[in-house]
Amino acid sequence: MAHTFQIVIDCADPHPLADWWAETLGWEVEPSNEDFIRRMVAEGQATEADTATHRGVLVWREAAAIVHPDGKAAGPGARLLFQQVPEPKSVKNRVHLDLNVGPDQVDSELERLTARGATFLYRERQGPMGWVTLTDPEGNELCLH
Template sequence: MAFDFQVTVDSAEPHKLADWWAEALGWHVEPSDEAFIRRMVAEGQAREEDTTTYHGVLVWRTGAAIRHPDGGGSSPPRRILFQGVPEAKTVKNRVHLDVFVGKENLEKELDRLLANGATLKYRGQQGPYTWATVTDPEGNEFCLQ
C-alpha cells in the first residue's frame, strides 16, 4: 500500500514563512476558516491563546499551510505545513526540498529569491546537473535545479 504525505517545516514565524514560500513557489496560502476557529474556541476544544490575528484575519497561532495551485483536485492536496516551534534552527537540515525551475531559469529564479530574503549557500554540479543550495529567511536549506 502506498501512502500520501505532506511536508512540515518547523519555523519561528509560520505565517510569514508560509507567505514567503507561497511567493517563492507560486503556490497559495490556505485561507483561514475563522468560523471553524471560533467554534473550536467556543466548544472548549481550543483556547483564545491558540489563535492570533495575521493580516487582519483570525488564524491558528502555530500553523500555516500552502497548497499547489492545482491541488484542489487531489486528495489530500499537495501541501506544505509551516509549524511554529519554540526553538531556533541550529543545525543543517537532514531533509530538504529540491525546487525544479529548469536550467534555463535557474539564475533568474535565484536572483528573485535572493532579492526576497533567501541566502545562497553554495553551487553544486554532478555531471550535467547543476544546482544552487540556498536558505529561506529562517535558514532552511533547499536546492534550486
C-alpha cells in the first residue's frame, strides 16, 4: 500500500518560519480556519492559550503549514508542517530539503536567502555535482543545487 505524507519541521516559532519557507519556495501559507478554532475553544476542546494571532489572523499557536500552490494536484509531499517544540535545535538535521534551483541560479538564490535571514554554511562538490548548504532562520539545513 502506498502512503501519502507531509514533512514536519520542528521549530521554536512556527508562523514566521512558515512565512519564510513559503516565500522561499513560492508556496502558500495554509489559511487558518478561524471559525473552527473559535468553535474548538467554545466547546472546551482547546483553550485560548492554544491560539495566537499572527498577522491579524487567529491561528493555532503550535503549528503552521505551507502548501504547494497547485494544492493536492501537486501530490504527496506538497505540504510542510512547522511544529513548535520546546527544545532548541542542537545537532545537524538528519533530513533536509534540497532545492533544485539550477546551477546558474545557485549564487543568486544564495544571496536572496541570506538577505532574508538564511546563513551560508559551505559549498561542496562531488564529481560534476555541486551544491551550497545553508540554514533557515532557525538553523535547519537546506541545500541549493
